[in-house]
Amino acid sequence: MTPGARVQAAIEVLDQVLRGAAAERALTAWARGARYAGSKDRAAVRDHVFDALRRLRSAAWAGGQGDVAPSGMSARAVMAGLLAGLGADLAALFDGQGHAPAPLDPLPDPGPAPAGVRLDLPDWLLPLFTDALGPDAEAVALALRDRAPVILRANTARIDRDALVAALLSGGVAAAAHPLSPSAVLLAGAPRGLQGLPAFTEGLFEFQDAGSQALVDRLPFASGARILDLCAGGGGKALAYAARSGEPVHVHDADPSRMRDLPARAARAGADLRPCPDPEAVAPFDGIIADVPCSGSGSWRRAPEAKWRLTPDRLSDLQATQDAILDRARSLLRPGGWIGYMTCSLLASENDDRVAAASRRHGDLQCDATWRCMPRDGADGFFLAILRRGQG
Numbered sequence: 001m002t003p004g005a006r007v008q009a010a011i012e013v014l015d016q017v018l019r020g021a022a023a024e025r026a027l028t029a030w031a032r033g034a035r036y037a038g039s040k041d042r043a044a045v046r047d048h049v050f051d052a053l054r055r056l057r058s059a060a061w062a063g064g065q066g067d068v069a070p071s072g073m074s075a076r077a078v079m080a081g082l083l084a085g086l087g088a089d090l091a092a093l094f095d096g097q098g099h100a101p102a103p104l105d106p107l108p109d110p111g112p113a114p115a116g117v118r119l120d121l122p123d124w125l126l127p128l129f130t131d132a133l134g135p136d137a138e139a140v141a142l143a144l145r146d147r148a149p150v151i152l153r154a155n156t157a158r159i160d161r162d163a164l165v166a167a168l169l170s171g172g173v174a175a176a177a178h179p180l181s182p183s184a185v186l187l188a189g190a191p192r193g194l195q196g197l198p199a200f201t202e203g204l205f206e207f208q209d210a211g212s213q214a215l216v217d218r219l220p221f222a223s224g225a226r227i228l229d230l231c232a233g234g235g236g237k238a239l240a241y242a243a244r245s246g247e248p249v250h251v252h253d254a255d256p257s258r259m260r261d262l263p264a265r266a267a268r269a270g271a272d273l274r275p276c277p278d279p280e281a282v283a284p285f286d287g288i289i290a291d292v293p294c295s296g297s298g299s300w301r302r303a304p305e306a307k308w309r310l311t312p313d314r315l316s317d318l319q320a321t322q323d324a325i326l327d328r329a330r331s332l333l334r335p336g337g338w339i340g341y342m343t344c345s346l347l348a349s350e351n352d353d354r355v356a357a358a359s360r361r362h363g364d365l366q367c368d369a370t371w372r373c374m375p376r377d378g379a380d381g382f383f384l385a386i387l388r389r390g391q392g
């Protein structure tokens with residue numbers, strides 16, 4: 001595919017996403033119908049679509065659309081505004097040749113953008129960002145407009161992080177130790193085909209953000225402890241905890257289908273993850289990982305469409321779910337045990353506020369420590385609180 005044809009394909013996929021389709025699904029459907037597209041073409045189209053989703057409002061503004069809701073945007077104008085902002089040669093890409101998009105009229109000067117457009121945030125989220133992040137709010141919002149780095153977790157149960165870095169380097173993958181966690185490895189650029197490497201099939205690494213790894217580093221470890229991951233999903237935290245502790249982890253999720261890949265991942269990593277459909281029957285636990293569903297605002301670099309789909313109602317539903325999960329976790333905990341409450345959210349209403357509310361509801365739950373990270377730490381945005389249940 002020519003560069004212009006890739007842009008046209010991205011416009012068609014983005015158009016479906018703006019009308020409500022899920023980005024990954026729309027990309028998969030496009031790739032299925034585009035047998036002529038090679039892996040580099042698919043990657044380029046994906047990059048265009050995700051770049052546009054990270055900068056939707058500012059790209060629409062630069063493309064002459066003004067300040068419109070995503071459902072009212074023209075994907076062609078968004079892509080033109082995005083590529084103009086990135087310094088691309090628009091005339092060469094939009095030349096109407098072959099499968100390239102038709103030529104563009106010159107883009108108008110849109111004038112100074114309002115804050116929500118410039119920061120690529122929905123207006124209702126601006127005060128929530130300021131409330132949670134204070135003077136850092138603007139820098140964090142701007143960082144969420146960029147691509148996230150590729151980060152691996154060395155499976156330290158099997159290989160030392162430095163040995164993994166050396167193995168990757170000798171295989172031609174530019175890798176370095178990441179400062180946020182002793183298991184984290186930062187890759188340069190976005191190398192492809194990593195899942196085909198023997199180091200992956202042998203369970204020497206997983207894909208996991210450094211912030212996610214750093215949360216697990218901060219959980220309590222004790223040999224023989226009975227641990228539950230109450231919201232295990234794909235198992236990223238449970239696998240990391242099992243690798244660090246060498247102990248079994250009981251895994252549960254309200255939606256068991258979210259754990260479908262876990263047996264294969266655990267087998268690859270050599271981790272002892274034990275399905276736990278009925279945690280009440282196995283309780284009490286010494287420690288509970290509660291990696292709750294959240295807005296995902298800390299990881300909007302990786303899942304940018306969520307930024308535009310979040311609504312105040314959805315946020316309030318999430319907070320109610322977070323409270324319910326904390327209540328259940330407390331009931332499953334032995335006196336003296338801990339809950340590692342974690343989100344990939346930047347918002348206080350999902351983080352400190354939920355922890356404070358849980359302590360108000362349960363006089364015997366106290367917060368021992370909190371920790372957070374942000375894109376300036378070289379990671380997605382994460383929050384952790386260690387809650388301890390009193391002995392009483």
Ligand SMILES: C[S@@+](CC[C@H](N)C(=O)[O-])C[C@H]1O[C@@H](n2cnc3c(N)ncnc32)[C@H](O)[C@@H]1O
Nearest residue numbers: 231232233234235236237254255258291292293
């Ligand atoms: C942030 S994801 C978990 C990610 C996972 N821990 C990881 O590291 O890969 C949150 C998970 O919570 C699950 N969930 C939602 N509501 C729940 C509930 N009430 N109880 C337990 N799990 C729930 C979702 O199905 C989802 O898999």
